Amino acid sequence: xxxxxxxxxxxxxxxxxxxxxxxxxxxxxxxxxxxxxxxxxxxxxxxxxxxxxxxxxxxxxxxxxxxxxxxxxxxxxxxxxxxxxxxxxxxxxxxxxxxxxxxxxxxxxxxxxxxxxxxxxxxxxxxxxxxxxxxxxxxxxxxxxxxxxxxxxxxxxxxxxxxxxxxxxxxxxxxxxxxxxxxxxxxxxxxxxxxxxxxxxxxxxxxxxxxxxxx
Amino acid sequence: xxxxxxxxxxxxxxxxxxxxxxxxxxxxxxxxxxxxxxxxxxxxxxxxxxxxxxxxxxxxxxxxxxxxxxxxxxxxxxxxxxxxxxxxxxxxxxxxxxxxxxxxxxxxxxxxxxxxxxxxxxxxxxxxxxxxxxxxxxxxxxxxxxxxxxxxxxxxxxxxxxxxxxxxxxxxxxxxxxxxxxxxxxxxxxxxxxxxxxxxxxxxxxxxxxxxxxx
Numbered sequence: 001x002x003x004x005x006x007x008x009x010x011x012x013x014x015x016x017x018x019x020x021x022x023x024x025x026x027x028x029x030x031x032x033x034x035x036x037x038x039x040x041x042x043x044x045x046x047x048x049x050x051x052x053x054x055x056x057x058x059x060x061x062x063x064x065x066x067x068x069x070x071x072x073x074x075x076x077x078x079x080x081x082x083x084x085x086x087x088x089x090x091x092x093x094x095x096x097x098x099x100x101x102x103x104x105x106x107x108x109x110x111x112x113x114x115x116x117x118x119x120x121x122x123x124x125x126x127x128x129x130x131x132x133x134x135x136x137x138x139x140x141x142x143x144x145x146x147x148x149x150x151x152x153x154x155x156x157x158x159x160x161x162x163x164x165x166x167x168x169x170x171x172x173x174x175x176x177x178x179x180x181x182x183x184x185x186x187x188x189x190x191x192x193x194x195x196x197x198x199x200x201x202x203x204x205x206x207x208x209x210x211x212x213x214x215x
Numbered sequence: 216x217x218x219x220x221x222x223x224x225x226x227x228x229x230x231x232x233x234x235x236x237x238x239x240x241x242x243x244x245x246x247x248x249x250x251x252x253x254x255x256x257x258x259x260x261x262x263x264x265x266x267x268x269x270x271x272x273x274x275x276x277x278x279x280x281x282x283x284x285x286x287x288x289x290x291x292x293x294x295x296x297x298x299x300x301x302x303x304x305x306x307x308x309x310x311x312x313x314x315x316x317x318x319x320x321x322x323x324x325x326x327x328x329x330x331x332x333x334x335x336x337x338x339x340x341x342x343x344x345x346x347x348x349x350x351x352x353x354x355x356x357x358x359x360x361x362x363x364x365x366x367x368x369x370x371x372x373x374x375x376x377x378x379x380x381x382x383x384x385x386x387x388x389x390x391x392x393x394x395x396x397x398x399x400x401x402x403x404x405x406x407x408x409x410x411x412x413x414x415x416x417x418x419x420x421x422x423x424x425x426x427x428x429x430x
Contacts, residue, residue: 013386013424014400014407015230171228173388175412175424179403185229188394192229197390202417209228209390 002140003147003167004074006157007066009184010035010172010206016181017154024082027095031178038174038206039063048101058203062170071143073102074135076156077110080125086112093117094125105142107135109156132159154182161192166213169195173207217355218362218382219289221372222281224399225250225387225421231396232369239297242310246393253389253421254278263316273418277385286361287354288317289347291371292325295340301327308332309340320357322350324371347374369397376407381428384410388422 011017012035019029026032039045044063046054054060077083081092094100094117103122108114114127128135139148150160160166171184185192192211199210226232227250234244241247254260259278261269269275292298296307309315309332318337323329329342343350354363365375375381386399400407407426414425 013388013412013426015398173228173422175415175422177400177407177410177426179408183230185392192392193394195392197228200390200417200419200422202415202422204415207388207390207415207417207422211228211392 002071002143002145004136004150004160004165005070005147006150006166006169006171008039008063008170008172009152009157010039010174011184012174012176012178012181014177014179015183015185016178017152017157017184019178019181022078022082027082029181031176032181034176034178035172035174038172038203058201058208059206062172062208065170066149069147070104070149071146072104072139073106073149073151074132074139074156075106075108075151076153077108077112077127079152079156080108087114093119096123099123105139107139107142109135132156132163132165136160136165154184154186157184158187161188164194164213168213169211171209171211173209174205217286217358217360219351219365219375219380220285220362221365221381221384221386223254223278223385223387224367224372225254225389226399227389227391227393227396229392229394230398230400231393232367232372232399234393234396237293237297242297244396246391247396249391249393250387250389253387253418273416273423274421277387277423280385281364284362285319285364286358287319288321288364288366289350289354289371290321290323290366291368292323292327292342294367294371295323302329308334311338314338320354322354322357324350347371347378347380351375351380369399369401372399373402376403379409379428383428384426386424386426388424389420 019032022029038059041055042060042063043054043056044060080094083092099120100123106125108125108127110127113129117125194214195211196214197209198212201208234247237244253274256270257275257278258269258271259275295309298307314335315338321340323340323342325342328344332340409429410426411429412424413427416423
């Protein structure tokens, strides 16, 4: 059965997955970049950016795993861009340039309708107004037997966690303190019950945790 | 200069340092024991309990560090026992039996006066009603040039973190989910500003983080 998977989702020591005040200048919120430096250093990320080199150790194995066997992605609209409310006149097409690193259909959860946006390299952004279950159904259809990756942000993951729809979740624990921002383990009505740690291993900069839904 | 140090303070993935509903049966709250299994497995803990054997690897190095150079301990009264409000008639002398593992003066923060309790092996429990600064001063005096260890619980550590009085803090990140309980990084008025990770290293069961106050 195809699965819904979360990968490379970084948390600070104090539990934040993004800094406060996301904006065009700070897509990950203030201080949020520090959560992802380990990922930027990997060969997988370098390759995605068309750059040579990069770290090939444990962190890279996890970074690469995030693309393996994935046929579609779901994300919240706050991950897609900084615009809130109606889309307005601006022709926003995501943070990722003309050739986004997905190369498959991406389903963006929103309350505001938007035409699909066809990008270079096989990425098309579809906008889903009728909820997380509908988005998941469309993503599984589009993935055609492959798994679906759930991006962020925090609120989107929380929604899927509350319904128990996530099969596997890889968290990257980064030893920094953000002090404020958006917490992954919040608004979960008693917590992400029914998940168990199935892998726990660390590099010098990150502790990797894989959680799987109990059978 | 003698320092105020926190050691072996375990946190779950979702940020909890203790489970909910602390009681005589569950001194660490429901599920809280799971946070400390790594510590129980160490040689240091075995020795403390008068038992042979125990793990001697990385986790043990951290467990042992918690006693090194310590001359006094401070703890909140919820760590001392399950009694809330006035002490009442019961002759509670702590969770640790007749010969507690401290072997030095222990200062218990409380709103309710209590005579000192002299235990075997060099441990005396003193009860401090006039706040965290007074307790720290008395503990430094008693430690006589050695460092002071700050035990728990969560609320006690938060009080000292808010005032920036902690010099060093060792956290043990344990890959379990508690879902509810007491969070360390909470009620901190914007977070534990001014601390930086100075060591990050993992065993198969715990990621150890040492935070030090910025100079």
